[in-house]
Every structure is written in C-alpha cells, then in structure tokens.
Amino acid sequence: MPVHLYGQAADMAAIENVAARHHLAIVEDCCQAHLATAGGRPVGTIGIAGAFSFYPTKNLGALGDGGAIVTSDRALAERLKRLRNGGQADRYHHVEPGINSRLDEMQAAVLRARLPFLRQWTMRRRALAARYRAALAASPADEIQVPPELDAGHVYHLFVVQVRGAGARDDLQARLAAAGVETLIHYPVAISQQPALAGEHPANCPIAQRVCDAILSLPLHPALADEDVDAVATAVRKDAIKCGR
Template identity: 50%
Template sequence: MKIPFGDLKRQYDQLREPIDRATQEVYSSGWFVLGQHVQRFEAEFATYCGAMHGVGVGSGTEAIHLALLACGVEPGDEVITVSNTCVPTLSAISFAGAVPVFVDIDETTYTIDPARIEERITSKTKAIVPVHLYGQCADMDPILEIANRYGLVVVEDCAQATGAKYKGRMAGTMGHAGAFSFYPSKNLGAFGDGGLVLTNNATIADRVTKLRNYGQEKRYYHAIKGFNSRLDELQAAILSAKLPYLDQWNDRRRQIASRYDQAFSSLNVVCPVEAPDRVHVYHLYVIRVPQREQFQAFLAEKGIGTIIHYPVPVHLQASYSEYRDQGTYLPITEQQRRDIISLPLYPELTDDEVDYIIHTVVQAMTASSAIADC
C-alpha cells in the first residue's frame, strides 16, 4: 500500500462540484482582486471564529507581518516567540523590522511555555507571537495576563490551528489579532497562497485593510505606506466553498488521532498530548520515537510518507545564525527536534489506510525493540 504524507487531490475529488461552481462564478464575474468573494469569505470566516473583523491577505506570513505593523510594532522592537516553528513565523517578524526573542516550549504540548516568558522581557519588548503549533492552542490565559501586565501586543500565529479551541474560545480571537494561513495543505486550504487577519479591534482591522493594498483608503488615495498583500477572489471563493466542511474534517482528524493514540499507547512512542480545556485539530500528528532515521526508513520501505516538523529550529538555521546564542534558553526545543516525526493524518485517509499505518508503526517499533534488546 502506498500512502503519501498528504494528498490534496482527494479533497478536490470529493468537492469537485461546489469548488468548480465557485471558481466559475469568479471567472464569470470578471472581477479577480478584492471583490465580493473576498468580502463574503472575510465575513464568513470571522463569523465562524466568533470575531468581529476578518481581513484577507496574501499569505499566512503576511497576516502575521501586517498584524504586527497594525498593532504598532516598529523597527528595533523585540517580539517574543518560539524557535520550534516554521520559518515564516520569523520571516514575518523580520519583515516588520523587529527582533525575535526566543522562549522555550512546554515539553508536552510543544507550544510556548508561559512560565519562561517574563525572564525574556526587556524595555524593548513590544509583542508576543504565540504559535498554536501542530493544531493546538498555546496556553493563552497566562500569556494574556503577562501581556496585559507589561502592556504588550499579542498576535496569535494560527497557521496550523484553524478551528482549534482554548477554554471554549476559538484560535485567533484571544489576542489583539490572529493570523491565519490558507496554504493548500492547511486544515482549511486554498488552491494557492492566502491568509487572513482576525481581530475584534476595528482600528487594527482598518489598518490591516490599508496596509494590504499599498496604504490605500480609497482608489488612488494612500493614507499610509503599505504593501501588496491581497487575498484574491479565486482563493476566497474556494475557501468559502470549503468552509462548511471544516468542522467535519477536523472531527475526522481527531478520530484518526484517537485511533493512533490508542494503538501506540503500549509502544515506546510519545504521542501528542491534548492539554485540558483545549480542542486539538491535529493539523499534524507528531510523535517522538527512538532511532528516528531507522523508523522513517522502515515506513518509507512500506510505502508510508513521513515528514519532520521541524528538523532545525529557527535559531539554528543559517539564515538566522545571529540568534544562535539564544539556544542557551532553549534546551527543550533543541532536545525534542532529535526524535520528532509526523505521521500521515488528513481527513481523506480511509480506515484501511489508517489500519495499515498503525500496523506498520507497530512493526517498526517491535523491530526497533528487538534490535535494542540484542
């Protein structure tokens, strides 16, 4: 059996009719940028999340970037975040001219550890960007308490957590702004790049709306310096067609994750932990195993695709080498990267495929244990 790590064609095959209808509407309208489909999706997504404002932008990276600017982050300001994230989180901070300050993670959820934030705050700190990693929200209440006490901005990186909840609140609605990615592989994915800034603050929403379109407040009148970062009509129409299925897809992800949890509970495997009062939407199912390279090779031989999220923390990347010395504060981040690996988990996986993945993982770990015993 061949099971790729992801297969976006399966989702299109299941939704061919509504997606084709949505795209045909755009073609027929003759309007392709910042039109009625973007406005409709912005309103629909904000309503889904329980927020007042949604502003579509060009990508998840730009959502973080423009949200930071809209919240008043300026060049030279420090922004607290994590190093175990996809590089775009840091790209956005760099685009804003800010300086990343890394905080270590909780050992079980892999999200930012609130207990370690205060020691990293300086007079230059302006914002915190908690990353809701792998589909689970960071521990937001203590983060928000610290931010409030120090007068800091909070921009949630929700790229992997569309539909996730924390104590009944939706990801992206707890900070000053939430930044979403609709990259095709996300839980709610477009057919290209796309992003959105969610906020309950009208001033932030208005500023992002200007920033995404050259600072324009009406055609050819530019109130501030801005950028070209617009969610296009085609992607918005596709996202509107997909949005009604998001909860169903997330439920299926949770079902598969539960099956994995149960099957691997007796193995030498560290499974994901859904923290109390949170709803994990399992954008990724990340486990920790000994002898990861052998484990990955075994699954590959059996036709199962896997990926490591992420093999190199940002502070150890060549492009961010000036922050390498911050590793002193990141022992858990550096340790966990050595044995994490992501298994296939997407709604279109069949029960037979899930059975096969489980059977193969059990085989791999049994073989690994036998070698270790020798």
C-alpha cells in the same frame, strides 16, 4: 506571538498572564489551528488579532497561497486592510507604505466553497487522531511517545509523535518509507538554529533541538480511512521495536 502549533492551542491563560504583567499585545498565530479552541475560547479571538493561513495543506486550504487576519479592533482592521493593499485608503491614495497581500479572488471562491466542510473535516481529523492514540497506546514499543492532548479543542493539523533514542527517528522514518508509509518532519531545524538568525545571537535552545531530532509526523488528513490509520499504526509499532537496535 503564541503559535498554536499542530492544531493545539498554546497555554493562553499563562501567556495572557505574562502579557498583562508586561503590557504586551498578543497576536496569535492560528495558521495550523482553524476552529481550535483554548479552554473553550476560539483561537484568534483571545489576543488583539489572529493570523490564519490558507496554504493548500492547511486544515482549510486554497489552491494557492492565501490567508486572513481576524481582529475585533476596528482601527486595527482598517489599518490592516490598507497595509495589504499598498497602503491605499482609497484607490491611488497611499496614506502609508504597504504591501500587496490581497487575497486572490479565485482563491477566495475556493475557500468559500470549502468553508462549509471545515467542521466535519475537523471532526474527522479528531476521530483519526483518537484512533492513532488508541492504537499507539497499546504499543509494546516505548520508544514511541504520543504527546498528551492538552486541550479538547485540538484540531490536529498534524499528528506528531516522538521517537526516543539516538538516530531512532531517522531509522523509523526510513523503515516506514520502505513499507510505503510517507512521514514528514515538522520541523527539522529549531528557530534558534536557523542561519537567518545567526546574526541575532539567538538563545541556545537545547530542548527545541532535541525535540526536532525526535519528532515524526504520521499521515493525517480527513480523507484517510480508519484502515489507513490502523495500517500506519501497525507499521509504526512493528518498525519502532527494531529501530536503534
């Protein structure tokens, strides 16, 4: 299950290769990647199925929870439709155990109204991300690392940088907060470190934990003005130099 994290597609060619060798089905997690492409291919259409989230903060968000699965496998589509509806094939005829995961009508109405804007919102996200990249590339602070854009189909659900140096990320986050810039951490705890998995003896993933301690999500949404991004980038550049010193 590749996760197209932050809006950037996973390396699908490599994953397809592994999946083919081991006869595995690929299910794509597209929750942060509406309209993203991998080597020109839309995410969600590469594996057997793709799952999208419409949680309010997502690139296409409802007013409450919602989601969708896409698949070109007709039998799988029929089964998923049943499973989300208590396992019912017809009303009150449950052919297998299921859950209630129906998309609420009101959320569907909101999503239909917003969907026509998704492409322009995505273009705006891309433009703002390019602006951050340009502003931070000129940074005198090499403590700030902006990961490269690995695929032109990146849709920038989040704009995440890494801050080098012990304690430097938390220090920078505090300084930015004091300057009125809210930042977030996606995500603070590696999956392997989650207490929920403690009983499963998860692998030790030191790189994931190191990255968790360095990442910082800068503000990014389609309603941001160019000047907002410039102001955040200036604050990051200014405060990053002081961090950890």
